[in-house]
Amino acid sequence: MEKREGEVELASDPAKLPADGHVVFIGRVRSPWTSREDCPKNMASARERGVQATIEVAPDYRPGLAGLERVSHVAILTWLDRSARNLIVQKPRHAPRPKGVFALRSPARPNPVGLHVARLVGVDMETGVLTLDAIDVLDGTPVIDIKPYYASTDSVAEATVVRDG
């Protein structure tokens, strides 16, 4: 993997460290995005494309969807297993200088968990298919959790990020 100027690797790659805990995949994303070049870089860009996506929940976990039809939006946690885990400081292509991974939404992180807030267009309990307004991950990306989105605790409209340079 090519390293950009100012990037820093962890001394111990989390991918090779002993597990502190383990995840199981509860489903997969089905999206139109099959290459990194094609895949929207964030949810804003995904929504702009105006293309829906789905999550296929594995049969054992489908009873866990009961009641989700009452919810307008969900927070989805994905497992971005095609990304490096050892880049603790990164230089995004369009950023003026390197940044710590915890100040970035890069898929390359010590624990490769993606967070995506999407509008829930439909739920089919039988087939375990959730339809979303959009998603910003590659087709086949594993899903580890789905949570109801609560505006009262999850929405902070006044949150700010000071632009770097």
Add this chain to the structure above:
Amino acid sequence: MEKREGEVELASDPAKLPADGHVVFIGRVRSPWTSREDCPKNMASARERGVQATIEVAPDYRPGLAGLERVSHVAILTWLDRSARNLIVQKPRHAPRPKGVFALRSPARPNPVGLHVARLVGVDMETGVLTLDAIDVLDGTPVIDIKPYYASTDSVAEATVVRDG
């Protein structure tokens, strides 16, 4: 563990299933909450208590905090390792009927990842301490990720949940 009426267990407990992926702990929450009875049940309740909390990031991961001082809010992912993982349908104490785990924010889930949106009060790169306005987890809870919160993609003020009964 006591089961309430209508609750359903998974045939295979995710805690005992082979790992599809593994997590490493990047730090720990330090909160005033040392018992479940005391611990706020959600971030709204935690904010009402008006008590700050901190995250102590482990030394190896501290360079990952660079740039976080520009961010007003963070999304924190915790590992709720004191919760059952096999309850796919649950009956919350105050709910009229059981619900699927993916329609609940219960800490008991197939992958015990908690999502908490908090205001970032301070960042100390040297000591790896982040100060938060509030948190709704027990003291010592492991942290697996910290992400900058972007209002543009993470805030959905109009999100709704239809009340059950």
